[in-house]
Amino acid sequence: MYRELFEEIGLRPEHVRILGRTRGWLRYDVPKQWVRREFRNTYRGQKQIWFLLRLVGRDCDVCLRASDHPEFDAWRWSEYWFPLDVVIEFKRQVYEQALTELSRLLFRGVRSRTSKWQQITQP
Numbered sequence: 089m090y091r092e093l094f095e096e097i098g099l100r101p102e103h104v105r106i107l108g109r110t111r112g113w114l115r116y117d118v119p120k121q122w123v124r125r126e127f128r129n130t131y132r133g134q135k136q137i138w139f140l141l142r143l144v145g146r147d148c149d150v151c152l153r154a155s156d157h158p159e160f161d162a163w164r165w166s167e168y169w170f171p172l173d174v175v176i177e178f179k180r181q182v183y184e185q186a187l188t189e190l191s192r193l194l195f196r197g198v199r200s201r202t203s204k205w206q207q208i209t210q211p
Contacts, residue, residue: 098151
């Protein structure tokens with residue numbers, strides 16, 4: 089997790105505190121039309137463990153150019169449930185699972201917000 093954190097956003101272990109993680113692996117399949125041709129027979133999707141981190145460093149510690157192959161060109165703070173409203177559809181279930189599971193660590197005793205996506209899709 090720390091290697092990925094540094095490669096993707098330049099943060100080191102001393103910049104964050106781990107608050108929790110998902111209990112198990114979360115998986116999603118990538119639709120074939122989203123997989124590059126040369127990988128279609130070997131690549132299916134991803135399995136992930138999600139971590140909830142607290143930034144104990146400063147915003148300026150985030151460096152999107154920490155690696156030779158940056159994955160992001162910008163970042164911002166957003167509301168906790170916001171990703172559910174903007175993530176690509178085939179990843180949405182994993183995002184919902186992860187955010188719901190990790191929300192228990194953040195919102196103890198507070199009723200969780202229902203995303204716009206949940207309001208639209210649930211009866």
